[in-house]
Amino acid sequence: MFMNDVxxxxALSSLFGQTLTLSDKIHGNQGDTLSLEDIFYSIIVKIRQAQMKGFFVNAGELFDPQYDYDFTNLSDFSQCMxxxxxxxxxxxxxxxxxxxxGKYPDGDTWLGTDGWRSHSVSGEWPVSYHGTSLDGAHGIIKGHYKAGARAMYGRGIYSTPNIRVAEDEGYAKTFTSPSTGKCxxxxxxxxxxxxxRWICPISGHWLIPVNEGTSAEQERNIAEISIRPYGILIKEV
Incomplete structure (x- = not known):
């Protein structure tokens, strides 16, 4: 697949819900340039403010192309853990x-070791998926990845280990690229x-509980120690 920083x-803008403009340097004051942590905290807990617009992002600070991977024509069906x-x-x-x-104070053990392997390594976290397009699905929660009240298994942050669930149930965000004209x-x-993590029976979802009355700062801390985006998956429609 053709891929560049634009x-x-x-793709990141579609998940964030607003256009993020690429910049090689800071434009204006530092508050105009979003960090990776701020972007994904906003996505995960659905923080939106009226004044949140016109932000810049630095590709060198957000993306790590040495770990990009093209699964589009993958034919290897080896089982992995x-x-x-x-x-x-x-x-x-x-x-x-x-x-x-290097983004988190507890180190990088949660990512496991680099390179191809079919097995787990000590201390790494399992993989889950999520998009942001639905307000809710099967009554589980309003706006998955949002600490909200309408939850089948409890209030909190939901994701799924099954990418087909994430795609087929409509969680994936869809956008048309201005640069390529493709969807x-x-x-x-x-x-x-x-x-x-709690494993939700039957539904194929995982839950990070967030109690009612949790403050915004506490929600951010829970998100940081519980669920960490490390890749954006993109597919041409």
Whole structure:
């Protein structure tokens, strides 16, 4: 799949819900340039403010192309494990890698080791997926990835280990690229902390509980220690 920084920024913008303009340097004050942490906190807990517009992003600070991977024509059906959970690689998708190494105070063990492997390694987190296009699905929660009240299994942050669930049930965000004129689906690829994850019976979803009355700062802390996006999956429709 053809991929450049412009298309990557468009995919990220579709998940964020607003246009993020590429910049090689800071324009104006530093508040105009969003960090990776701020972008994904906004996506995960659905923070939106009227004044949040006209932001710039620095491709060098957000994307990590050495870890990009093209799964679009993958024919290898080898079974994989990540975080002691089955990991079916996202065949048909292209992964835009995010620059997450060294971002968290507890190190990079949650990512596992680099390179191809079929087995899990000690301390790594399993993989989950999510998009942002639905307000709700099957009554599980309004606006998945949002700490909200309408939840079948409890209030919190939901994702799924099954990319087909993420795509087929309509969670994927769809956008038309101004630069290529083509239509794409976009889904976040995450790692989820098995120490705090609940497995929802039957539904194929995982839940990070967030209690009613949790403050915005506490929600951010819960998100940071519980679920970490490390890739954007994109597929041409």
């Amino acid at each position: 298309l990557k920024a468009e 990540r975080g002691n959970e089955p990991y079916e690689r996202p065949k048909g998708w292209y992964r835009i890698a995010l620059k997450v190494k 794409y689906k976009v889904i976040l690829q995450n790692r989820i902390n098995p120490q705090v």
